[in-house]
Amino acid sequence: MTDTRSARAFEGHVPVGKAARGEYALDIDPERAGWGYSSLRVLELPPGGWHVFDSGDSEWIVLPLAGGCSVATEGQTFQLHGRDNVFSGVTDFAYVPRDAQASIASRDGGRFALTGARCSRRLPARYGPASAVPVELRGSGTCSRQVNNFAAAGAFEADKLIAVEVLTPGGNWSSYPAHKHDEHRPGEESELEEIYYFEIAAAPGDPQADGFGYQRVAPSGHGRGTDVLAEVRTGDIVLIPDGWHGPSIAAPGHDMYYLNVMAGPGDEREWLICDHPDQAWIRGTWAAQPTDPRLPLYSAPDTSAPERGSR
Secondary structure, eight states, rough: OOOGGGGGOOSEETTTTTOOOEEEEEEEOOHTTSSEEEEEEEEOOOTTTEEEEEEEEEEEEEEEEEEEEEEEEETTTEEEEEETTTTTTOOEEEESSSSSSSOOOEESSSEEEEEEEOOOOHHHHHHHGGGGGEEEEEGGGGOOOOEEEEETTSSSOOOOOEEEEEOOOOEEESSSOOOEEEEEEETEEEEEEEEEEEEEEETBBBTTTTOOEEEEEEEEEEEHHHHHHHHEEEOOEEESSSSEEEEEEEEEOOOOOEEEEEOOOOOOOHHHHHHHETTTTGGGGGGGSSOOTTOOOOOOTTTTOOOOOOO
């Protein structure tokens, strides 16, 4: 793996707008993060807008955050119905292989995440239907959260890329107990770089209220010694090359969304974590507590339901 630390421009908490580049509202690649694999771009398109990109040495998933689009690549065109916003529903998505060109076009405009990972294998371009996304409720009580496993290791085939969405009701903690995946320990822990991208919901009845949350990353004794305590808002990211990460805390009244993008050098594409030893006990309390009744915020659409028109 090439040592890119000398080119590193961003680390830790990166507020909204600070990593904008070219046509992207957010553009983090391995060179800018100073690591080897994980990438994230956010593309904002006006009505009728379009964008062409080369995938290069990475595989990509085009994931609508708000709105719908078409993705044309490898002689195929995938119509992504998308969603109104990340708090309104599960979305469909498109996989773009490495060494390809892709075009994204949106009739009504929208915001789209491009989650990427450097990889070796060239897999076929594919469409991921929203109805096939496993929606998981994790934790209980004030640790309840929802996970949309659209590109989890066991849910969708990729070479290196792992990506999921997490929704945390206001006042709850997620990514808790704090955990890490910065060492390769066969059967116990994967070595994975990770990006957290945040969006915060408006307060009920007050759409002008500015929402926020908090993210903690503590040194684990491996890697760079990443140490972050950040107040995060919509459009912010946190880069996690190593360390105990969590909790992710949603302020009362403001549901929190984050998109996790992970990749690493392991031969096996797997998400194996190690809980912080001082916090692992919390898992033992979950069986005695009910899941937060606000969850799920939504479920994957019924496959028998009629399809919405494409955008």
